[in-house]
């Protein structure tokens with residue numbers, strides 16, 4: 001019998017709705033700053049989200065949608081420089097408080113801390129983006145709430161590969177069966193399940209129609225007292241928002 005010991009959180013789309021009005025806006029601003037006439041609309045960006053990782057997403061865009069573009073010098077260096085500019089712009093947006101946490105996230109994190117559960121991040125995004133979101137949208141010291149912040153290029157293969165979750169489990173020193181993961185997308189769910197971690201999904205506008213087979217529960221959000229979630233898949237045992245009681249019921253530990 002395993003006990004619930006740790007919660008592992010994805011970032012983009014899970015802790016906060018960061019993609020359409022955050023990352024996408026930063027990408028477009030970086031393109032304009034570089035003198036490029038590229039503009040990723042909200043709908044087109046949804047197509048590009050098929051690829052995890054900002055640098056990988058730029059290359060995917062060039063290889064599939066902008067094959068005529070001739071990068072100055074070496075492509076890797078060009079993409080890395082463009083992505084660094086995007087990250088600078090994105091972290092500035094976070095520092096300006098432009099991206100709030102999703103409902104229930106702060107409440108659940110605080111409850112987990114009060115009950116001495118370990119907390120970890122397992123994300124594809126760049127580490128500085130995580131630190132900026134935690135500091136400016138959660139609390140100045142929030143990075144210290146997490147025993148592990150596993151992010152971006154720390155692992156060779158990004159989601160849906162399970163690498164980032166394996167890394168987080170290793171660093172936490174816990175077994176997958178002692179954990180629950182929180183994700184927003186099919187890529188993320190596949191990554192967590194690939195590492196053997198049972199997973200709860202909160203969907204968003206880009207992911208509501210993804211295949212969430214294997215998830216313990218699929219919700220529209222974590223919910224708050226008086227602001228119940230909607231259950232899209234699975235059994236919420238009559239609960240109206242995600243708290244430790246529901247998580248222990250789902251986990252069985």
Ligand code: XBP
Nearest residue numbers: 011012023052053054123124125126
């Ligand atoms: C989502 C991603 C990231 C972000 C962009 O990560 O795939 O690539 O879209 O961030 P997750 P970067 O859902 O795993 O948090 O440009 O820093 O990659």
Ligand code: MG
Nearest residue numbers: 010012013184
């Ligand atoms: Mg995500």
